[in-house]
Amino acid sequence: MRPAVHLAVPVDDLETARHFYGEVLGLEQGRSGDHWIDWNLSGHQLVTHVIQHAHEEVGSSEVDGHHVPIPHFGLLLSPDHFHDLSDRLRSTGTEFLIDPYLRFPDRPGAQWTMFFRDPSGNALEFKAFLDESQVFAR
Template identity: 35%
Template sequence: MRNPADACHIAVPARDLDAAAHFYNTLLGCPLARRRDDRVTFDFFGDQLVCHHAPDEPAVDRPHLYPRHFGVTFRSRADFDALLRLVALREVPVFRETTTRFAGTAEEHSTLVLTDPSGNLLEFKHYTDARMMY
């Protein structure tokens, strides 16, 4: 079983490593773990995110949230709200503004979707009832 000190490993393509570093480190505040010629690794909200250099990865004109995206489901509303303030302050590119899904049901949650420079979509959520996180 997973120890809370373990980190989930996420790998995504990045057409430009400098742009990825700017987005994840400078804009989102994810600490830079290490940088190599072919990849850059971040502490992505406690998990390991590796952006692999993929200059030939085709650009997606109109990315779709489903089926490919990743992100964080915050247990604390205060942490979700702190991210919202950071996104507004640093003018982070937003793919889909904050919305409430499944309002009035047990699965009610707020969601925000960002897009990185390579078109990878990041979804951030907070469930009103934390028991619905999984």
């Protein structure tokens, strides 16, 4: 088994989370219970757990002239998958915290990035590197 991340995130409403993560983001649903759902996040296990008053933002950090919400989580995608997802998010009326754009163009680590929140207020970032070998480039 290859190493994979397990991430648990709080949500306010399980059915709203089921729609957002399953229909809007297109993640495959795994096991579930009365208060949680497992999701396949490209081979990583994302678990949404119902907790009242789930969202708590700590703050933000400035990156490339944008205020990046802390905490956040997301996924590295291929450029084609990134643009397909950003189009799908736009078509569903998702409000972006940071609209999809090319960060650090003509520099090491050039990447497409976008930030938005799930219905419970969790910040998500999805990005795509122009050159995958540049993920950790300085």
